[in-house]
Amino acid sequence: MGDQPGPPEPGDSMTPVPPLASPPVRASDDERHRVVELLGEHAAAGRITLAELEERVGRAYATTSRAELAELTRDLPALTEQAQPATPRRKASRWLVAIMGGSTHRNMRRLTGRVNIISVMGSDDLDLREVEIEGGELEVNAISLMGGPTIYVPDTVEVELSGPAIMGGNDERGSGRRPRPGAPVIRVRSFALMGGVDVWRLPAETRGLSLKAARRSAKALERGID
Known part of the structure; x- marks a missing residue:
């Protein structure tokens, strides 16, 4: 009787090779920012607490x-067009993120749409x-977690x-001058936990001064704004 073939040896061409698992697709910074915006x-x-x-x-x-x-958003419903403000197109967004630190953003000459600020144990x-x-x-839009931004605006805008601010607070300070009717509007929406947003209205004539000097001038014009 002839020899019978034995079991295939390891590495034998007859041994099935399991397919390699595809590596997970990596996320971009824009995708992370979009998820954080949706969560906000x-x-x-x-739908979710702070x-x-x-x-x-x-x-x-x-x-x-x-x-x-x-x-992170699997248990949340999709935001429908009816649930969002009606706009002809999606607002352009700019993102500022401070994680355990912060920086000062100056020389912003032109903005449109929306600025999103994320502060986690930091501030901008x-x-x-x-x-x-x-x-x-x-x-x-300012999401503040154990921190928060300070926003400086001219007193020529509304x-x-x-x-909400839980274990924190949102404050508007500075010049008590009221802007002219029809002035541009800056809408600051805060979500704060152990933090908050400070908005300083600075006199228009202090634009060339440092922020410290401009705050001193604003305090002289402050009229009961806590």
Whole structure:
């Protein structure tokens, strides 16, 4: 009787090779920012708490893959067009992020649409004294977790400051001068946990001064704004 073939040896061409698992697709900074923006909108609608927002924002900036990002909004409904403000097109967004640190953003000459500020154990100074607001309105969304930004605006614009602050606060200070009717509007919406947003209205004539000197001038014009 002839020899019978034995079992295939390791490495034999007959041994099936398991397919290699595809590596997870990596997420971009823009994708992380978009998820954080969505989380902020859901927090504003009351679907998640600020504590949940803090936890999810931290995970969003720590993750590296699209799949992990998707998990952060999997239990939240899609935001429909009816649930969002009706606009002819999506507002352009600019992002400023401070994680355990901060910086001062100056020389912003022209802005349109929306500025989003994320502060996690850090803060940013946003100097808007010389900004030209296209369309007459600028939206600033500030998510503050154990920190928060300070925003400097000229007293020639209207400021609307709103939003919850838990174990923190949002404050408007500085010049008590009122802008002319029809002046540009800066709408600041804050979501703060153990932090908040400070908005300083600085006299228009202090635009060439340092922020410290401009604050001193604003305090002289302060009229009961806490």
